[in-house]
Amino acid sequence: MRFVLHLIGAVVVAVILGLGSAYYVARYAVQGEALVANGPWVTNLETGGTDADIYTRAFVALTGLLALNKSETIYYNATADSDGNALDGRCSYRIEGRDPDARWWSMTVYGRDHYLVDNPSKRYSVSQTTVTREPGGSFVVRLSTVEETGNWIATSPDGFQVTLRLYNPGVSVREEPGSVPLPAIVKESCS
């Protein structure tokens, strides 16, 4: 009887440890050696590819299922601003820069749950063809919970992340994903 109780206890503890550590490692800790940082942006070049290891596959299944491989699209994700501080739903930000080297790009805000942020105007993203540009071709996109005119994407007070999609990325992005110029994310004010 005592042996059976010990066995049940060991199995329960092992399952909790195994499931918990698997979720934590796949979700937060290990994303493969192909992880590349570029300022506040981070990309995993194994996303969608057939060379991905089991942790990368698990990570992508949890956070970006059905992504395309790197020759088709490179996905950069930002959970922090250009100063390295975590994106805060109580703060407003501006994203400023020039067109990345790609056939087409878009920037989309997602909540912490990885889904689009609900807002009455359905302002979820800006893209190469919808962004309003400054003289000279650069652009400034504002992120906040309060609607603004012009280039604006709604954020969530509960926290958010930004995904930059580069469709058919150019040679410079494919060869130097960690140093090619990408837009900066600058904190403006907090409530």
Place this chain on the structure above:
Amino acid sequence: MIRWTAWALFTLALAAAVHWATVAFAPELIMSRVMSGMGGRGINAIRHVERATAASRKVVKPSPDLLYSTCVFDVTRAPLKVTTAAPEDTYWSVAFYAANTDNFFTLNDTTAGGKPATIILVGQGQALDPQPEGTLIVSAPTTKGLVLFRTLIDNDAREPELDRLRRDAKCEPLYYR
């Protein structure tokens, strides 16, 4: 003391096995759940998805700038014939995913030369004799999986036109044995 050490080692070994199995099989389980949701109207048939909003919760990180169409496939009994639509002056692609989430083949408007393309997806051991002319033959690494069609909405005013054009795409079994 030895007995407790043995129990601790047994627990850790079991935890490691559960950890590995969870990481290794989670993608297939998640993919299977997503395919079950998408294949509600039948497998080997195309389904056109509404433009993503905050209410879209079937797949994480949907792009609000794309029109998605899906086809859950099962090539156990027959190859799958996929015909793309070819809207002009915008990006479109058709991507094939295995049951373990791998994106094993993609064709886009540039690689297709801006024209509609026909792709035959064959399962393991299936042979096409003769090979249909003007088609691309792709081997499926798993019998079940998903085909995802993407059409870029480069301008909101074009959405109705692009929504109409994407419906030219087809996904159907090539034949039944």
